Amino acid sequence: MDLRRTMLFMPGNNPGMLQNGGVFGADAIILDLEDAVAPQEKDAARILVAQALKTVDYGTSEKVVRINPLDTFACKDIPAIVPCCPDAILVPKVESPADIQEVAHLVATAEKPGQATVKLIALLETPRGIAEAYQIATADKRVVALAFGAEDYTASLGAKRTKEGTEIFTARTIVVNSAAAAGIQSIDTPFTDVNDREGLVADTQLAKQLGFKGKLTINPRQIDDIHNVFNPTAQDINWAERIIKAIRKAEAEGAGVASLDGKMVDAPIVARAELILYLSRLLGLAEEAYYE
Numbered sequence: 395m396d397l398r399r400t401m402l403f404m405p406g407n408n409p410g411m412l413q414n415g416g417v418f419g420a421d422a423i424i425l426d427l428e429d430a431v432a433p434q435e436k437d438a439a440r441i442l443v444a445q446a447l448k449t450v451d452y453g454t455s456e457k458v459v460r461i462n463p464l465d466t467f468a469c470k471d472i473p474a475i476v477p478c479c480p481d482a483i484l485v486p487k488v489e490s491p492a493d494i495q496e497v498a499h500l501v502a503t504a505e506k507p508g509q510a511t512v513k514l515i516a517l518l519e520t521p522r523g524i525a526e527a528y529q530i531a532t533a534d535k536r537v538v539a540l541a542f543g544a545e546d547y548t549a550s551l552g553a554k555r556t557k558e559g560t561e562i563f564t565a566r567t568i569v570v571n572s573a574a575a576a577g578i579q580s581i582d583t584p585f586t587d588v589n590d591r592e593g594l595v596a597d598t599q600l601a602k603q604l605g606f607k608g609k610l611t612i613n614p615r616q617i618d619d620i621h622n623v624f625n626p627t628a629q630d631i632n633w634a635e636r637i638i639k640a641i642r643k644a645e646a647e648g649a650g651v652a653s654l655d656g657k658m659v660d661a662p663i664v665a666r667a668e669l670i671l672y673l674s675r676l677l678g679l680a681e682e683a684y685y686e
């Protein structure tokens with residue numbers, strides 16, 4: 395499983411940020427050619443991002459480039475970026491399966507022989523994109539995640555953006571459910587007030603509760619708080635260990651259902667416990683947390 399708890403945006407025309415992007419420990423970095431770059435800077439940013447992909451060591455962070463939409467500069471971005479071997483392309487303002495299929499075709503044409511297959515992440519940030527979420531998620535096998543962009547979405551809706559996020563609740567759950575139905579990940583919208591840590595943590599907790607697997611990130615100071623929310627806690631790991639022990643004991647006694655602390659333990663509970671343990675092993679948390 396690829397971890398995408400944090401996906402850190404950095405403007406593609408900012409050499410300082412592009413140079414340092416790998417040192418913050420984000421699961422993914424997104425070199426942005428779209429909205430963080432002014433129209434007159436697009437050509438320079440494309441060259442800078444291509445160069446960064448070839449020369450900067452981003453460590454274990456997944457390398458993602460957000461291209462421009464198909465009706466603007468995507469046809470210039472894809473042939474310039476794909477041969478520089480990004481891990482994935484973030485496609486903004488996706489509105490239909492046809493958008494994804496067209497990008498997938500352009501990417502396939504631009505890939506060098508022997509290059510690892512470039513993945514696609516669809517950014518849904520319009521009412522139509524949300525309405526077509528499942529069709530978009532299943533439009534091409536390169537698609538590994540759906541991401542949600544609340545600022546563009548609420549601007550298109552004409553809805554006021556609030557900290558509580560009532561206006562985006564339906565869209566968030568559609569994105570999560572569509573991605574899960576397609577067997578891919580869902581990544582939540584960024585929290586745009588970089589000085590409001592409490593608000594960030596609350597918003598990330600809500601995203602996790604809804605089923606998102608990560609959050610778009612705009613500032614390195616947000617990374618640890620987001621990771622802390624998505625990481626299993628020592629309590630989670632302890633619960634998961636006890637669930638697995640309880641079900642193994644029940645199975646040894648010929649039963650498919652166990653009881654722990656008075657609560658029923660059956661297949662979906664066991665699946666949740668296994669996921670927690672898998673994630674904690676992946677993050678190197680299991681032992682440390684278990685023996686606390």
Ligand SMILES: CC(C)(COP(=O)(O)OP(=O)(O)OC[C@H]1O[C@@H](n2cnc3c(N)ncnc32)[C@H](O)[C@@H]1OP(=O)(O)O)[C@@H](O)C(=O)NCCC(=O)NCCSC(=O)C[C@@](O)(CC(=O)O)C(=O)O
Nearest residue numbers: 403404405411415429430519543544545546547612613614
């Ligand atoms: C927010 C702010 C201006 C705050 O600046 P501040 O200056 O207050 O930050 P400080 O924390 O003081 O910086 C301390 C040190 O960290 C360095 N540093 C900061 N950020 C860094 C970073 N990202 N990567 C590497 N390095 C970084 C900085 O260079 C400094 O380095 P140094 O000088 O050496 O000490 C800044 O973070 C920033 O520009 N973020 C990226 C913004 C961006 O890409 N937006 C577009 C993508 S979202 C989007 O499009 C979503 C969506 O699609 C969704 C929808 O639709 O809803 C849409 O449409 O909205």
Ligand SMILES: [Mg+2]
Nearest residue numbers: 429519543546
């Ligand atoms: Mg946007």
